[in-house]
Amino acid sequence: MRPMRIRLDPWPVDIESGQLGLATFGGDLIDIETPRWAAIGARPLPAGLRTVYVVDGKRRMESRVFVEDGHGGAGVGGFGAYVVGAVSLCPHGTRQAELLSVRAGRLLAHAPDLRLDPCTLSPRHPHTGQLEYRPIPTDGPEPLAPLHKLQSVMLQEEQELSHGLASAVPFDEQDDREALSALTLQDGTLRRATNFGGAVVGYVKTMQTQYLPPDRVGLLGQLRPGERTPIMHLTSETGKTTRFTWYVRLCEAEFYQHPMSGVMRLEMYAPEEPDFLPPIVKEVANLSGTLLCRLGSKAHKDARAPQNLIPTAALEHAMNRAMGSSDLVARRIRAHIATQLGREVLA
Amino acid sequence: MVLGTEDATPVSFWFSVLPGASVQMDDLVAVQTRKPNGAPVHFYGIVDHVRTRHEGVSFDSDVQDVVAGLLPASVSYAARVLVTRVDPEDFIPPQPGDEVRHATGESLRLALSADKMDHAFAGGLLADGQVLPVNYQFVNGESGGHINISGISGVATKTSYALFLLHSIFRGGVLNTRGEGHNTRALIFNVKGEDLLFLDQPNRRVAEKEGGVQARKGWGQGRYARLGLPVEPFRDVQFLAPPKPGGGAIVPDVEQRAGGVVPFVFTLREFAAGRMLPYVFSDATSSLNLGFVIGNIEEKLARLAGTDTAPYLTVEDWDPDQDVLLDEAVRFDELGKTRLETFSQLIAYLEYKLLEQNDGEGDPKWVLKQNQGTLRAFIRRLRGVQKHLSPLVRGDLSAQQAAQYRPDLLRKGIQTSVVDIHKLGAHAQGFVVGVLLRALFEHKEKYGRQDTVFVVLDELNKYAPREGHSPIKDVLLDIAERGRSLGIILIGAQQTASEVERRIVSNAAIRVVGRLDLAEAERPEYRFLPQSFRSRAGILQPGTMLVSQPDVPNPVLVNYPFPAWATRKDEVDDLGGRAAQDVAEDWLR
Numbered sequence: 032m033r034p035m036r037i038r039l040d041p042w043p044v045d046i047e048s049g050q051l052g053l054a055t056f057g058g059d060l061i062d063i064e065t066p067r068w069a070a071i072g073a074r075p076l077p078a079g080l081r082t083v084y085v086v087d088g089k090r091r092m093e094s095r096v097f098v099e100d101g102h103g104g105a106g107v108g109g110f111g112a113y114v115v116g117a118v119s120l121c122p123h124g125t126r127q128a129e130l131l132s133v134r135a136g137r138l139l140a141h142a143p144d145l146r147l148d149p150c151t152l153s154p155r156h157p158h159t160g161q162l163e164y165r166p167i168p169t170d171g172p173e174p175l176a177p178l179h180k181l182q183s184v185m186l187q188e189e190q191e192l193s194h195g196l197a198s199a200v201p202f203d204e205q206d207d208r209e210a211l212s213a214l215t216l217q218d219g220t221l222r223r224a225t226n227f228g229g230a231v232v233g234y235v236k237t238m239q240t241q242y243l244p245p246d247r248v249g250l251l252g253q254l255r256p257g258e259r260t261p262i263m264h265l266t267s268e269t270g271k272t273t274r275f276t277w278y279v280r281l282c283e284a285e286f287y288q289h290p291m292s293g294v295m296r297l298e299m300y301a302p303e304e305p306d307f308l309p310p311i312v313k314e315v316a317n318l319s320g321t322l323l324c325r326l327g328s329k330a331h332k333d334a335r336a337p338q339n340l341i342p343t344a345a346l347e348h349a350m351n352r353a354m355g356s357s358d359l360v361a362r363r364i365r366a367h368i369a370t371q372l373g374r375e376v377l378a
Numbered sequence: 379m380v381l382g383t384e385d386a387t388p389v390s391f392w393f394s395v396l397p398g399a400s401v402q403m404d405d406l407v408a409v410q411t412r413k414p415n416g417a418p419v420h421f422y423g424i425v426d427h428v429r430t431r432h433e434g435v436s437f438d439s440d441v442q443d444v445v446a447g448l449l450p451a452s453v454s455y456a457a458r459v460l461v462t463r464v465d466p467e468d469f470i471p472p473q474p475g476d477e478v479r480h481a482t483g484e485s486l487r488l489a490l491s492a493d494k495m496d497h498a499f500a501g502g503l504l505a506d507g508q509v510l511p512v513n514y515q516f517v518n519g520e521s522g523g524h525i526n527i528s529g530i531s532g533v534a535t536k537t538s539y540a541l542f543l544l545h546s547i548f549r550g551g552v553l554n555t556r557g558e559g560h561n562t563r564a565l566i567f568n569v570k571g572e573d574l575l576f577l578d579q580p581n582r583r584v585a586e587k588e589g590g591v592q593a594r595k596g597w598g599q600g601r602y603a604r605l606g607l608p609v610e611p612f613r614d615v616q617f618l619a620p621p622k623p624g625g626g627a628i629v630p631d632v633e634q635r636a637g638g639v640v641p642f643v644f645t646l647r648e649f650a651a652g653r654m655l656p657y658v659f660s661d662a663t664s665s666l667n668l669g670f671v672i673g674n675i676e677e678k679l680a681r682l683a684g685t686d687t688a689p690y691l692t693v694e695d696w697d698p699d700q701d702v703l704l705d706e707a708v709r710f711d712e713l714g715k716t717r718l719e720t721f722s723q724l725i726a727y728l729e730y731k732l733l734e735q736n737d738g739e740g741d742p743k744w745v746l747k748q749n750q751g752t753l754r755a756f757i758r759r760l761r762g763v764q765k766h767l768s769p770l771v772r773g774d775l776s777a778q779q780a781a782q783y784r785p786d787l788l789r790k791g792i793q794t795s796v797v798d799i800h801k802l803g804a805h806a807q808g809f810v811v812g813v814l815l816r817a818l819f820e821h822k823e824k825y826g827r828q829d830t831v832f833v834v835l836d837e838l839n840k841y842a843p844r845e846g847h848s849p850i851k852d853v854l855l856d857i858a859e860r861g862r863s864l865g866i867i868l869i870g871a872q873q874t875a876s877e878v879e880r881r882i883v884s885n886a887a888i889r890v891v892g893r894l895d896l897a898e899a900e901r902p903e904y905r906f907l908p909q910s911f912r913s914r915a916g917i918l919q920p921g922t923m924l925v926s927q928p929d930v931p932n933p934v935l936v937n938y939p940f941p942a943w944a945t946r947k948d949e950v951d952d953l954g955g956r957a958a959q960d961v962a963e964d965w966l967r
Binding site: 120125127129130158325346348349 | 434436437440444445446447448449
């Protein structure tokens with residue numbers, strides 16, 4: 032009998048879920064690149080790939096409110112902020128990385144059928160700028176509806192940003208108009224069923240679901256940095272979403288960590304019929320090991336290294352900053368209400 | 379814009395520099411903020427710190443990722459301002475976000491408090507080429523007086539800056555606006571080399587040097603033009619030098635300059651009547667008894683001098699032995715009196731009175747019961763300076779010669795007097811400085827302050843050291859403490875202010891610092907410099923000075939132009955500014 036072995040999940044415990052979850056997967060998985068289940072080495076970055084975008088989004092509920100609209104309507108709502116942004120970088124390292132369109136949008140999500148004007152919160156100190164909240168009706172009256180509305184607005188913006196930036200992916204044999212020149216890395220799964228058609232890769236840092244059957248899982252522990260598994264075609268349990276997916280290793284696992292600790296799953300939009308692998312998807316898969324090894328962070332700098340990529344960490348930082356301090360925003364909201372009610376309060 | 383991540387206070391604040399703009403240390407800036415009631419408050423200050431850093435990254439090693447293009451980061455370029463003035467004097471802080479602008483024109487005048495100065499002269503050029511005004515009333519003694527310059531010799535160019543200030547005062551127009559142009563004078567002691575003996579000669583290299591600076595900075599006019607000063611050597615200069623040792627003709631003891639240097643001598647009678655003896659001794663306090671002997675002999679000599687005016691002294695009671703040196707020069711006439719004509723005869727006479735008369739007992743009235751050791755020490759010291767003072771103090775002159783060679787620092791038509799003492803020994807230098815300054819001081823005590831006299835003296839630490847006591851130091855202290863009300867302004871310089879009598883340095887209204895030794899810069903004498911300036915003083919280049927004046931609470935860095943006067947013989951423009959070929963053609967014609 033083999034002795035019991037315990038190894039660490041590399042992520043700190045205060046992060047909501049560990050890197051490893053390993054729920055079983057009930058959907059379909061089809062080999063589409065090759066039936067031979069073995070590691071594939073990383074290829075160098077093609078010279079034609081000039082720009083890589085790293086896209087992420089964040090949202091924050093700032094206050095729950097009760098609104099009366101002055102026309103007899105009333106309902107619950109919430110002040111919320113969301114931000115999506117991108118880092119634009121040259122994968123060959125020929126220029127400095129830049130932050131693109133990291134700007135907070137602010138919403139006053141409210142129960143449907145209210146008539147509200149945009150809400151402007153002015154500071155008492157003239158140097159500190161105004162906050163503008165755009166009113167937007169929620170889909171229903173339930174208490175979590177404002178949060179869901181905020182989330183869906185954010186996702187919408189994130190997708191538009193991702194696909195607007197990336198090269199288009201052709202989805203049949205005849206179409207070869209465009210070579211891969213711009214690639215977008217999006218934090219997390221691709222989330223939506225609709226395919227906008229851009230070369231967008233979702234990178235999933237955690238392994239909440241174990242998509243691979245037990246006889247294939249072993250390869251994940253054996254991958255060397257930069258190597259990947261073959262591409263598979265994946266259909267979800269509900270059958271609504273289809274993806275191309277593959278795994279990549281970013282760094283060696285430490286001896287005390289579980290063997291999948293440096294591994295990340297990537298996915299791209301796929302058509303429902305699992306018969307055609309677009310050349311761009313294969314090209315992306317080939318370069319993904321090289322690219323992600325360069326972008327991967329170091330453990331002493333980021334608790335979620337290497338999966339939390341260097342540009343993503345910087346982007347998250349910038350996004351948090353763009354939304355502002357939640358304490359200050361809450362104070363500003365209170366002060367705004369106070370001035371409307373005719374009371375003096377410091378903002 | 380004023381930063382909100384660092385404290386902004388009424389005396390110091392940080393501001394960020396927008397992309398495309400640049401700020402360097404010593405730039406003057408202006409900020410306007412508004413009080414809650416809308417009234418504006420202006421802050422003027424000088425940049426004393428500039429820095430850049432990556433913003434948005436947390437690790438030092440992130441710079442590699444930023445340069446490799448992986449990590450987006452921005453560069454924060456910020457500068458710290460030391461406020462020199464708040465107008466009106468409402469000491470509220472500036473607000474984060476207030477705009478910071480380069481001070482030019484009117485705001486520059488306000489930044490440097492020039493509006494408070496009724497009479498100002500140029501103290502040099504700021505880093506951006508604007509002129510630093512220095513309040514003349516803090517120089518000439520009306521509100522304050524004296525200038526003190528510190529710095530390592532050689533690279534700090536203390537004397538050059540002192541001369542530049544004089545040039546700026548004399549020729550910059552401030553005297554004319556006050557109607558004092560003809561009365562204001564300067565007395566410069568030349569303590570090293572013969573550098574200052576060419577002040578009245580144009581400098582051959584000035585056009586080339588200044589042209590180079592002008593081209594490098596891309597300015598439309600040269601530094602002299604910016605300062606409003608003529609490119610000219612000093613005018614109305616007299617050069618005084620001690621005579622060459624050895625008897626015979628009195629010729630100045632200088633080598634490089636052939637003409638125009640006037641030798642100066644004191645007669646033996648002036649020496650006695652003028653009570654110059656104490657100035658021979660720089661360490662009179664080393665023993666109380668010695669001081670007593672000096673005082674006693676000084677008194678006796680003064681009596682001996684009487685009211686006569688002949689250059690020599692006569693004594694009745696000395697019949698020098700035939701084997702005493704210099705015997706053949708001793709004359710017996712004038713009713714049995716012996717005539718003392720040289721300094722060594724005077725020493726021999728004193729030796730006789732103190733140690734030889736009465737079979738080695740000495741004249742009791744002269745000895746006054748002092749023990750022999752003290753008396754011997756007295757004579758020994760006199761012998762020590764004999765070599766240097768003999769040419770200077772003499773009685774073998776005609777009355778006419780004595781009058782001709784008497785140093786007259788306030789001679790009509792002379793603006794600048796250069797006294798060359800670099801060849802004298804240390805004691806003799808002290809003697810000349812002490813005697814001349816005391817004469818000047820006594821003259822001014824009699825006639826009052828209306829004519830300002832600037833005294834330029836390098837190596838103050840030699841004449842007025844912090845430790846000990848000497849008559850020369852007393853004169854300098856008198857000048858430092860009372861000279862300003864008498865119109866004697868000391869432009870003193872030294873390598874290390876920490877070694878100069880504190881009261882002399884602390885009386886200076888204008889303080890200037892050139893390159894300093896960093897250990898020296900941390901001494902309390904330099905507390906008037908903010909810390910960042912103290913560390914900067916170690917890297918100042920020649921031609922750059924930090925100037926602190928009472929009207930501006932923070933020192934200002936200035937540079938000043940290459941001297942328009944020759945500072946060495948090889949700089950003398952002996953062609954009169956013309957090309958060599960033109961001059962040669964003149965000769966051939």
